[in-house]
Amino acid sequence: MNTPPPQKPGYWIPVCTALLLVCSPLLQAQRNAPYYNANAAALRQKLAEKTTASIQTAFREPDQFSKEAKEAYRSARDRIGLDVSEEISESALLDDVLWPFVQKTHAAIVAANPEGAATKVILTINPTPNAYSVGDGTLFVYCGLLAGLENEDQLAFVLCHEIAHYLLEHATKGLVREIATFHDKAFKAKVKAANKQEFNRNEQLANIYKNVLFKSRYHRRDLERQADSLAYRMFLKTNYAPGQAQRLCALFETIDEPLRDSSLNLETHFGCARHPFQADWLEKAKGSVWADAQALNAAAEKQMQDSLRTPTGATGCNGSKRWRNSCRPARRPKPFPATRMRRSAT
Numbered sequence: 001m002n003t004p005p006p007q008k009p010g011y012w013i014p015v016c017t018a019l020l021l022v023c024s025p026l027l028q029a030q031r032n033a034p035y036y037n038a039n040a041a042a043l044r045q046k047l048a049e050k051t052t053a054s055i056q057t058a059f060r061e062p063d064q065f066s067k068e069a070k071e072a073y074r075s076a077r078d079r080i081g082l083d084v085s086e087e088i089s090e091s092a093l094l095d096d097v098l099w100p101f102v103q104k105t106h107a108a109i110v111a112a113n114p115e116g117a118a119t120k121v122i123l124t125i126n127p128t129p130n131a132y133s134v135g136d137g138t139l140f141v142y143c144g145l146l147a148g149l150e151n152e153d154q155l156a157f158v159l160c161h162e163i164a165h166y167l168l169e170h171a172t173k174g175l176v177r178e179i180a181t182f183h184d185k186a187f188k189a190k191v192k193a194a195n196k197q198e199f200n201r202n203e204q205l206a207n208i209y210k211n212v213l214f215k216s217r218y219h220r221r222d223l224e225r226q227a228d229s230l231a232y233r234m235f236l237k238t239n240y241a242p243g244q245a246q247r248l249c250a251l252f253e254t255i256d257e258p259l260r261d262s263s264l265n266l267e268t269h270f271g272c273a274r275h276p277f278q279a280d281w282l283e284k285a286k287g288s289v290w291a292d293a294q295a296l297n298a299a300a301e302k303q304m305q306d307s308l309r310t311p312t313g314a315t316g317c318n319g320s321k322r323w324r325n326s327c328r329p330a331r332r333p334k335p336f337p338a339t340r341m342r343r344s345a346t
C-alpha cells in the first residue's frame with residue numbers, strides 16, 4: 001500500500017509569504033479603487049500651481065499701505081498660497097465618486113447663480129467636519145463634513161455659504177484689515193508704551209492683543225451672518241429644499257462632537273478587587289502637571305469647537321427667522337450617492 005509522502009508544512013510558509021507580499025498591494029489598490037485614479041498626483045500638482053497663482057492675483061496689497069505693511073501683506077499672502085498648495089498636493093481627493101458628486105452640486109448652484117461661476121471646489125480627505133473659502137474663489141470641502149451631512153441639499157447650502165464669502169470678499173478684505181490693525185500708528189504706540197513699562201509689561205501686552213482678538217472674533221461672527229444671508233438667497237434660486245438650510249444649522253450644533261461616548265470610567269480602568277480605585281487619588285492629581293495638562297486640553301478643545309463652528313455660520317442661522325417664514329414650496333431633499341456616507345438621507 002502506497003503511503004502518502006509526509007507533509008512539509010515548512011515548505012508552504014515562504015510560498016504563502018511571497019503570495020501575500022505580491023497580492024497585498026493589489027488588494028489595497030482594489031479596496032481604494034473608487035477613490036484614487038492613476039493621474040491623481042499629476043492633477044493635484046497642476047491644481048495646486050493654478051490655485052497658488054490665483055491667490056497671488058486675488059490678494060493685492062492696497063496702495064495706501066506703508067512699505068512695512070505691504071511687505072507684511074505679501075508675506076501673509078505667500079503663506080496662504082503655500083498652505084493651500086500643500087493642502088491640495090497632500091490631500092485633494094480626485095476620485096470617481098465623491099469628487100464628481102461635489103462638482104455636480106457646485107455646478108447646480110452656479111447654474112442658478114452665475115455670479116458664483118468664478119469659484120471652484122476642492123474636496124480633501126481631511127476628516128474634520130469643515131469647509132472654507134480661500135478668497136480667490138477656491139472653496140475647500142473636507143470629507144469629514146460630507147460624513148456629517150444628511151443629504152445633497154445640505155452640502156449645497158454649505159457651498160452657497162462659501163461662495164457668499166467669496167462674493168462678499170471676506171477673506172481678501174479680512175487680510176487687509178488684519179495687516180492694517182497691526183501696522184496702525186495708534187496700535188504700535190500702545191505696544192511701544194507697554195514695552196517700556198518696568199512692571200506688568202506682559203499683562204499689558206496681553207490685554208492689547210486680547211482686545212484685538214476679541215474685536216476680530218466679533219467681526220467674524222458678523223461676516224458669518226452676512227454669508228448666511230446671501231447664501232440663503234442663492235440657495236432659494238436652486239432646486240434644493242429650502243428647509244435643509246435650517247436643518248443644517250441644527251446639525252452643526254453637534255457635528256463636531258465625538259460619535260462615541262468618550263467619558264472614562266476611572267473605577268473600572270484604574271481599580272480592581274485587590275486594589276480598588278480611591279477617590280482621593282483625584283484630589284492628589286489636582287496639583288500635578290497632569291491636571292494642568294488636562295485643563296489646557298479642555299480649553300484647547302473648546303476653542304477648537306468654537307472655531308470649527310464659526311466658518312459654517314451656525315451662529316448666523318439663529319436669528320434668521322426669514323428662513324422659517326419662507327413660503328417656497330417644500331422640496332424633497334436629494335440623497336447622497338449610494339457610497340460610503342455615514343448616514344442615509346432623511
Ligand SMILES: [Zn+2]
Pocket residue numbers: 161165224227310311312313
Ligand atoms: Zn463662513
